Amino acid sequence: MSFLSDNEAYEAWLRTQCAVDEAGLVRKHEKMDSHPFPFLRATFFRWARRIETVCPDLKDAPRVLSVGDTHLENFGTWRDAEGRWVWGFNDFDEAAVIPWPYDLVRLAASARLMPGRTLGGKEAASVIIDGYRRGLTDPRPTLLDEQETWMRRFVACSDTDRRKFWDEIAALPDASPPPLALAGLRRSVPAGAVIERFARRTKGAGGLGRPRYVAVALWRGGHVVREAKTIVPSSWEWLHGATPENHFLDAATGRFRSPDPFLTVQDGYIFRRIAADSRKVELSNLTSPVLTADLLRAMAFDLGSIHAATDGAAAAILPGLTARAPDWLQTASRAAARAVEFDYVRWRAR
Structure with a gap:
């Protein structure tokens, strides 16, 4: 199928899974127009459709619970149950059991793009x-x-970042969340918090x-914010x-992660704390490129740690990782990036 046909099919399927935010879909299309990198981020469904054809020699590798939508900007920070500052993958909307x-x-294709x-x-x-090998073994x-x-x-939050966050929250349009989102947002704020407004994000x-909806609440002298985002099945499984x-x-929340204690899934929504x-x-x-070898290695380490949570994954993957040709990932990521760029050009010419 062409990309345009796949995109239409995906959006039609999405409308069977949730009440689509049409303005958000327009914004998505605008991002897809801008550059191959955001195009990659926005089109995991197309990746899921084509990657086994683009890189067929990889499809019989052992399957593990995977991130799916792996890319350079699927990382962020949170505080764990001990208040420790943790960094890692923070979007698992497309998580599925996939060849490792x-x-x-x-990840490598996103670095190219x-x-x-x-x-x-x-x-x-x-x-x-x-980095991936290190994450698998330790x-x-x-x-x-x-x-x-x-x-x-790389992740420090400056005073400017904090002002930008609160300005963004203040500018969100008021909204009335559906009943299940409303109930979940009310449950997610601290006891005694007074919710001042609900908004769409x-x-x-x-x-x-x-x-997506947010609740902005006043609690013990300051504001706290919670988000409810609609969850749908991974497009890989579809x-x-x-x-x-x-x-x-x-x-x-895999066994080698220190998860965000505010992160829950209930009644068709992902609930989480959002903060500056x-x-x-x-x-x-x-303002300037900051992707270094050390940062990319850390990303791959986190990926290895996520894959290692599947029972027997390290023992199943490491021999194949060692046996593959030295340039296998370079070759595969080049082919994958070219496929994304091909689709991007067709999308822009629509």
Whole structure:
């Protein structure tokens, strides 16, 4: 199928899964117009449809619980139950059981497509394999207060960032969430908090079109914010005929992660705390390129730690990882990036 046909089919399917936010879908299309990198972020459904054809030699690899929508901007920070500052993958909307190489290929392809890329394809592939191997063999969360203090400069929240966050919250349009979202948002705020308003939020790329709501509440002298985002099955499962199963929390709270205690899934919504210092960091929006080999290695390490949570994954993956040709990821990510660019050109010409 052409990309345009796949996009129409996906949006038609999405409308059977939730009450689509049509304005959010328009915003998604605008992002898809802007550059191949946001186009990649917004079109995991197309990746799920084509990647086994683009990289057919990888499809028989062992399957593990995977992120699915793996890319350079699917990372952020949160506070765990001990108040520790944690960094890692923070969007598992497309989590599914997938052949393990495809998460690596998508991460490497996103590094190729990132505006102002600072790493060559060969170096990026080598760094990803190194970090992934480390994550498989010694899986753990990435803790910014302890082992990974060097990462703080990439995710530090400045006074400007804090003002921007609260200005964004203040500018959100008032809304009346559906009953299940409303009830969940009320449950999610601290006891004794007074909810001042509910609003609609438009955010992200691939998730645009799925309604998001926030509750802004006053609690003990300051404001707290909670978000409810509609959850739908992974498009990987839709396209591969699997019985729809929600793997979001399985991946987000795996045994080698230190999860966000405010993150829950209930009644068709993902509920989470949002705050200025618990945020997704979008590298492409920064004023200068900051993707370094160390940061990319840390991303791959976190990916390896997520895959390692599947029973027997490390033992099943490591021999194949060692046996593959040295340039396998470089070759696969080049092919995948070219396929994305091909679709992007057709999308722009529609």
